[in-house]
Amino acid sequence: MTFTEANTVRDFIANVATEAEISFKAGKDLPRTASAVMLADPLRDALIRLNPEIADKPDRADQVMYELNKIIDGVRHGSVVRQNEVFMAWVRGEHSMPFGKDGAHTTVRLVDFDSPYENDWAVSTEVTFRQGHVERRFDLVIWCNGIPVALGEAKRVDRHAYSWFDAAAQLHSDYEKNIPMFFVPNVLLFATDGKDFRYGTVGMPEDLWGPWREDGSPLAGMEHVGDAAEAVLNPESILKFLRHYTLFATDKKHRRIKIIARYQQFQAADLIVERVVEGQIKKGLVWHFQGSGKSLLMVFTALRLRSHPDLRSPTVFIVVDRVDLDSQISGTFNASDVPNTLSVESRSDLEKLVTAGSRKVIITTIHKFAELPADLDTRSGIIVMVDEGHRTQEGDLASRMRASIPNAFFFGMTGTPINARDRNTFRLFGAEPDPGRYLSKYSFEDSIRDGATLPLHFQPRPTELKIDRQAIDEGFKELAEAGELNEDQRRELSKRAASLERLIKAPGRIEKVVADIVRHFTEHVEPQGFKAQVVVYDKEACVLFKQALDQRLPAEASAVVMSMDARDPQDWKDRFSLDRAAEEKLLDRFRDPADPLQILIVTAKLLTGFDAPILQTQYLDKPLKDHTLLQAICRTNRTYPGKSHGVIVDYLGIFDNMAATLAFDESTIEKVVTNIEALRERFPAELQTALDFFPGVDRTEHGYTGMIAAQQKLPDQDTIDRYGAQYRVVLRLWEALSPDPTLTPYAADYKWLTSVYESVRPVDLTGRLVWNRLGPKTLELINENITVEVPRLDLDAIILDADLLAELAGGDPTGKAKEIEIAITARIARHLKNPKFVALGKRLEDLRRRYEDGMQDSLDFLRGLLDLAKDTLAAEREEEAVSPEERAKAALTELFESLKNEETPILVERLVADIDTVVREVRYEGWQSNPEGIREVQKAVRSLLWRRKIREEDVFQKAVDYIKEYY
Template sequence: MLRPAMLLDLLANFTAFATQKGKQRIKIIARYQQVDGVNKIVERVVAGQPRKGLIWHFQGSGKSLLMLFASRKLRLHPALKNPTVMVVGDRLDLDSQIAGTFYAADMANLVRAETRKHLAELLANDVRKVVITTIHRFGEAEGVLNDRDNVIVMVDEAHRTQEGDLGRKMRDALPNAFLFGLTGTPINRADRNTFYAFGAETDQNGYMSRYGLNDSIRDGATKELHFEPRLVDLHIDQKAIEEAYAEITKGLTDEDKDKVGRTAARMEILVKAPKRVSAICGDIAKHYKEKVAPSGFGAQVVTLDRESCLLYKEELDKHLPPETSDIVMSVYSGEEKYADYRRDRDAEEKLLDRFRDPKDPLKIIIVTSKLLTGFDAPILQTMYLDKPLRDHTLLQAICRTNRPYGEQKTHGLIVDYLGVFDDVAQALKFDEESVKKAVSNIAELAEMLPTAIQKCLEYFAGVDRTLTGYDGLIAAQDCLPSDDLRDSFASDFSILNRIWEALSPDPVLKPHETDYRWLAQVYESLKPSTGTGKLLWHSLGAKTIEMIHENVRVDTVRDDLDTLVLDAELLEAVLGSPDPEKKAKEISVKLTGRLRKHSHNPKYKALAERLEDLKKRHENGVLVSIEFLKKLLELAKDVVRLERETPVEEDLDRGKACPHRIVRGSQVR
């Protein structure tokens, strides 16, 4: 990244300033997969061939920003002679989302083709700008609209409408254009094949840039997805659902599905039975209050149709305050039944902004077709799914929950009332390894828990876990004398921590709570004060920290460092201690915790590094116990002296600049 040419490329083409909702100004720098995708598009266009390509980047990994950066670089490239760049979506909500991204970043020469006529006029008049539109606006195009060879088309979600008549009309209208497809869920079937529609023959495996599920989770671009089946006493006949689903969705758009009441009669009888709706809404309310609300997350309820939205809203209001939930759906003129929920684009966007605001009481959005694609709300963590979705539609829908949102959000959760879990694997059957990573069943996590606990406890064979305070921590640390062992334990505990956070507060955790709490305290006491180490030591999840704080005895986390430094007589007593090794370890633990509280302040960095160096030298036998103890006491004096010299205001100011580190500091008090 720091090669001069790449750095200049990043500054010129991959950095943007954006305004969030007309308020906060932020700087955006591209992730590496966006740089890779953009530069491959530009290289292909400049070379003149091949004239198409597929970019397969997983849902939530930033395809809208990729198109923004590509549009800017293409428009400014001198070799392309003022090209036209077109960004084509297939839904109005996606169109709005992409346009919002471009407008927020002050994209120059941007125009939005609002109607079919407007689009035809722009192309006929040979406009040289960035044009945002939908595939449907090519619907009435007849013949060629523009035959220039420096028209570059980027198609978002290149899988739903691109293999049919609309895709052909667009290609006929722009016969010499470059066509690049972007998708997180390509389709690989004989009748509809994204690879065939956009993949160049020269591209191995059919795509020019690939950023998979494992990549996005590893990089923190997205979160894992967990499934929690809730089928007991609520499950309906799966075969009947599949038969009804096949009928209700045959060749229909989302809007048309509401109009086929007679065909859907069997489905409605099954899914909208009053007792079933009542039971599910009661379960949703209970689950939301116990698992979602405490962490400040939002939720989405996905129902069969628009009538179901009303039924679920009415029932949820019996369990939760009415302002907690609202419905977002399409309402057409003359539909009195749904009139209360008819909103124009601005009103709907204001409602969604309220949902994104953690301080707003609106926490649950009820939908049927809207907001299942393109909707970006990182606060959304749980989806209550009671609608039969398949293939890419299913995967796109559940990925609404995978956006990162602070350190507390460890995963997106799908609560499944219809048994669609198996269809997730089908949706990406040609990418099975990714699917295995994408969807981990909550039941499977519960089965993994005892093994994960046991694996961590095996590091401390023979340790009396009833010992409290520093005696217990030191006994545990004696079992991990080397960096390799400590990092190995940290790795295993990180896995256990993720399982625990995903399951919490499920009753299945109760039998393991004492062991887990003990392991968590040991983990915190071992974490390096400098944040260094072969392994990236993670901060614990919010629920784990809360549990530790509720249960840790005061003497476990007491800190008498000041007393040690100030009391000369005590110092003599300490140095003459019958067990200097034990006393040194106790002071080492205290110093580690004390320095981590100041990790946001660079003045303490040298002291933290000094501590790690002392511990390393002692571990390697360079410092004997009594010498190690003396050095630790000298370091403790310097720590206390610096604390007295550093104004409280300075510490607080630095804390505001790095709030995530303050949280980590508070976890070890």
């Protein structure tokens, strides 16, 4: 017996459905004509069974069926998505008919949602449908009460020429366009080739169809497909998709689209709802990586919570920490037509809604809770979803919010990973029973593997700074003497002139960076139809970069997007100030591929919450770190036609320390970067290792004789597995290097290895299919359409994708060695002699070293002064007798002087005096050894720092350490 599409994949899926209590009915045996969309008898029976008014007069069922058929026929003159939306409203029970007493309207039920398995379910194979002269045959159809709610297409598992993508294209690009009537009642579509399982919905392009993953299931193969089909194609899940996890929205071009939940959204929403219904644990932490659909997750969750019968229309708060995120999430909810949604405009409006116990979906910033009194609404039927909870869940704002709604459920939703410094996030949101304290986790590796987001390619291009220390020292000495500066004045001048800001914004440097940006953009970004974002140091840099770009590109090619305040020059306001409507219009122009606006210049805005899939390249000239860095670079990871990855061009060497930046979850990712030069050196040897599987085989011999000769060298499954594992290494190296011209001599051998791999379909030792997907560059090569771009000069590209994450998960001991080296260097520095004045040249030399090592921002540079303050105090103890409290005030003064800048104005003397006063009030003898005493001091210090807009955790901790030592 031979393997066929029918007896392997198609029948396998049908069998999975029957095991889910869905009866089997062959397509040829169905009670229907080829032109009928629905099964009349089961539908009529369901209408009578579920509607007492129709049971009293069964002919009313025909009236309902007439209305449904009218909707189906309407697709001849309208879009399938719009007709599907109307039909879905009927199936959800949102329509009524005048069947009640005296013609009163009563809701018509087509489906029993309360008892999913009590409906009439059937799965059929080989279902033919004819519309006019066009006829198509579906591999699989799942019926619910005679309505074709799920349509599937299968491809042979042993045919490498076809995949799930071909099956999806057959449904979307052929069947849906040629026989759209059959798709009007559809809930979901699915496609499989026996290796992978994907699902989508009407109107959804094939490349947006998503996978389904179950914990513990293989990532590919028949077992994986079976697990996915079992999870998706059962009565309960299909009706959940229908009722809760499908949205109809309006896109930017005012087109109606249908959105179906991805598996991580479906599963996370279910977990949240389950936790709220049970009512025992009142919190949960959800980490779904940037770009994987967190906003839609909140929409699906809110809809599910609001419609749950046990919760009786609860109040749902969506809380964000920035106005731009408020706008973005409000836009998502509004575009999705979520009913009873309010976006709060003011604190007084929020207080009125909370006081009234408003049962709506309320979107607000956390700052609007600042003045709300405690116990405004003590109901337990309040659910709060806090977006990016780790950023604002410390201090007064979070306390005020929790105090005003004390019995609410709180769920932290984050798109960036939580690291060791965010321990309060775990305390506030992470429940102990949850593994790792995450209710739901969807990592960077998961999102790239599933195609929810794209890999990121980093291209470090740090600018060289050459400093003549002797000349600077001499010049500074002359300047100081001419100005008759005292020692304190010299120190202040030295500190200001040596700032990272001055170096980054030096005119000569901006000139070179902008010239490189324009060259890279015009050669690599613009020709592919993508757009770019330039992230610069501050608002002044935005203006300087705009001026420099306008000298090389048309003025309409770029625009500045930044916030304005009273301190900004009027000229900036006249040129760049935008209200919310004007800014949104500008961003819509940027999203439009036909608009000449191609580059956005930003410094803080649009680094979070900004979604523009056409954005492919980000030019990074601002020190960023941790969550801010990750959120910023992920503006480029959205999927878009023809886009295989996002590009980050790094002018500050930030990604020299990328492994440390992303070492957020040691069990998942230890190191995520690799150097392209090392890959170039590694590739020939790895390719040869793969070729060594075929000694004596003539690779110039084509046709079946050549293929047989190659396959004979892979005589058993173990050998196939080992070859597959090695080919995986070669594939990833090829994709990471391409289009590097150094690959050209190896192209023929790589193509030959790929053909052999396709013919044997190797499986790795863990049981998962090795590379069920071939990279896009590999496919181009196989089709003999390889083109090699001009090599990028002086670049070491760093590729961050799912496979490299998996390969590097074991960690790199050299990373630990570097970490230890830095720690030792810092210890030595703390024991240097106590300097009263550091010459400007010495400061610049030290700054250069930090800069070239990838220092992340000016605060990091200034934090070095905190260690210097300790040594200074130690020296002062030897020189003169100073009271401990005066020493503390001196140390605190040094600490907060180091933090002064335009963005964080601090009145140092007043702040230090305030801290001194507060600490004296709350401290008592022996408070340092009493946990309660420590908490009181910490609370007082944190409150003062927050009011001064100082929110760095390590600054707070060092301030407390000083107080412990000297008070």
